[in-house]
Amino acid sequence: MQADFKDSIECLSRHGVQASSLWRAKVDEVGLSTARKILDDNGVAAVSLCAGGLFADGSKTAVEDNKRWIDEALALGADSLVVISGGLSEGDRDLAAARDRVIQGLSDIVPYAQAQGMRLALEPLHPMVCGFRSVISSLGDALDILDAVDADDTLGVAVDSYALWWDPGLESQIQRASSRVLNFHASDWLRETRDVREDRGMIGDGCIDNRLIRSWLERAGFDGFVEVEIFSALDWWKRPIDDVVSTIVARAGATL
Amino acid sequence: MQADFKDSIECLSRHGVQASSLWRAKVDEVGLSTARKILDDNGVAAVSLCAGGLFADGSKTAVEDNKRWIDEALALGADSLVVISGGLSEGDRDLAAARDRVIQGLSDIVPYAQAQGMRLALEPLHPMVCGFRSVISSLGDALDILDAVDADDTLGVAVDSYALWWDPGLESQIQRASSRVLNFHASDWLRETRDVREDRGMIGDGCIDNRLIRSWLERAGFDGFVEVEIFSALDWWKRPIDDVVSTIVARAGATL
Numbered sequence A, B: 001m002q003a004d005f006k007d008s009i010e011c012l013s014r015h016g017v018q019a020s021s022l023w024r025a026k027v028d029e030v031g032l033s034t035a036r037k038i039l040d041d042n043g044v045a046a047v048s049l050c051a052g053g054l055f056a057d058g059s060k061t062a063v064e065d066n067k068r069w070i071d072e073a074l075a076l077g078a079d080s081l082v083v084i085s086g087g088l089s090e091g092d093r094d095l096a097a098a099r100d101r102v103i104q105g106l107s108d109i110v111p112y113a114q115a116q117g118m119r120l121a122l123e124p125l126h127p128m129v130c131g132f133r134s135v136i137s138s139l140g141d142a143l144d145i146l147d148a149v150d151a152d153d154t155l156g157v158a159v160d161s162y163a164l165w166w167d168p169g170l171e172s173q174i175q176r177a178s179s180r181v182l183n184f185h186a187s188d189w190l191r192e193t194r195d196v197r198e199d200r201g202m203i204g205d206g207c208i209d210n211r212l213i214r215s216w217l218e219r220a221g222f223d224g225f226v227e228v229e230i231f232s233a234l235d236w237w238k239r240p241i242d243d244v245v246s247t248i249v250a251r252a253g254a255t256l
Helices: A005-014 A025-030 A032-042 A062-075 A095-116 A140-149 A170-180 A210-221 A239-256 B005-016 B024-030 B032-042 B062-075 B095-116 B139-148 B170-179 B210-219 B241-255
Strands: A021-024 A045-053 A080-084 A119-122 A157-159 A179-186 A225-226 B019-021 B045-053 B080-084 B119-122 B153-161 B181-185 B226-228
Touching: A005 A021, A005 A025, A005 A032, A005 A239, A021 A025, A025 A032, A025 A045, A025 A062, A032 A062, A032 B095, A045 A062, A045 A095, A045 A119, A045 A179, A062 A080, A062 A095, A080 A157, A080 A179, A095 A119, A095 A140, A095 A157, A119 A140, A140 A157, A140 A170, A157 A170, A170 A179, A170 A210, A179 A210, A210 A239, B005 B019, B005 B032, B005 B241, B019 B024, B024 B032, B024 B045, B024 B062, B032 B062, B045 B062, B045 B095, B045 B119, B045 B181, B062 B080, B062 B095, B080 B153, B080 B181, B095 B119, B095 B139, B095 B153, B095 B241, B119 B139, B119 B181, B139 B153, B139 B170, B153 B170, B170 B181, B170 B210, B181 B210, B226 B241
Parallel strands: A021 A045, A045 A080, A080 A119, A119 A157, A157 A179, A179 A225, B019 B045, B045 B080, B080 B119, B119 B153, B153 B181, B181 B226
Antiparallel strands: none
8 A cells, every 4th residue: 555554544534534444554554552643633533453353274373363453453442353264274175164263263252352342343255365365255154154153242244345246145145134234345346357356446437336235234224434445556556545535535425 | 278179179189088168269260060070080079168148248149149159069069058147248237137137148048949959057157257257156146047047957057166166055056956067167276366267276276175066066966077177378378288188187086
């Protein structure tokens, strides 16, 4: 990304954006207390800290890592820690076992999250990153994981339109999720995409009817922020950040 | 691809491969009757002709095109025409309408296929090509389409492990498909893939447990060929074709 933490938050504030999820690596660059001060100074609230989880590869430190990230999310004033499952280790072909490790990992951290009052939002990612990033690929799969973890309302889901737009079962799974949807991430799918992670489109430039998906979410009771998240090393990360944020703000009314 | 039709079929024959699906563009390069003669001269049978369908964008010529491809599949002695749904037109965001066009298109060509005795194998493709290639992204979605078309056993599905491996519902959907599975395409998913169409991995080099998927297919009654299909402009298409086919043959026993 083309800006550091402080420049990013100041830019959001300049364009009237009141809240944002935060990436751990960006927070780490400045440290927790400085990050919190920058947020407060600019009147920008932390929606979530991204991303915890990463249980699928069987990392021995995952539980302790996630407890620390829960503490960090609390320190930043975030409402949730977004959790992604993680992908397969090199050479591993056992998806079912990887998913079992996700259920176990979530079960291990839920009591700590409950005690701290921090919600966890499991985010299914696009099937094209199943190999190295997330073995949970649809909202239905994510809800099956939630159903397998004893977690009351500590554990919910994050809905990312880029990851889920292709699924004809999305509307019914959003209804099934109901109040368990904690986050809505929006971007657009470029018809001929060039990279599996960093070629997301600006809202309005692609195939996704984000307004329709938002209407399903609102009908299911979701009333949180719409978070625009455009991983785009190939295009938007090369542009001045004020152009990026002003484009998002200008297009939001017609596309979200 | 690095070889013309004749070189490809001769290479398969040289390595003991008895059958292959055929790509229309490769057949077109030599013409139907020459293609059939090359197949017969080399003792290689045509499994399927790939790919018909392409209804999702609302093409006015799709029905006539598909009737011609059915005729071509017959002339080649193929058992089926593999059908892919097609993707969205530029600027189209209405996935539900695109899927309805697929149901309509299949309904329009099924009577002709029935009359000719040619089976149609609807192939769901990976969600990452939903925008421009296939609005049918999972085996469950494909079977929902089959259930919506009045087609007795003329219409079945093609199962491609590269497209479907990430889906935790795959085993149960294969059971649901039962005798409707007409084709099995196998390749491997590279953990960090670099292209949404042409970076498939050689069997054994990636994340897919093709042997497990094959066991599900056989339990459901499938007894057709295992077709190895490796779109790989970034790697395998650059290698001598004898190296490619001999690698497939050498690895088949341990991985398929």
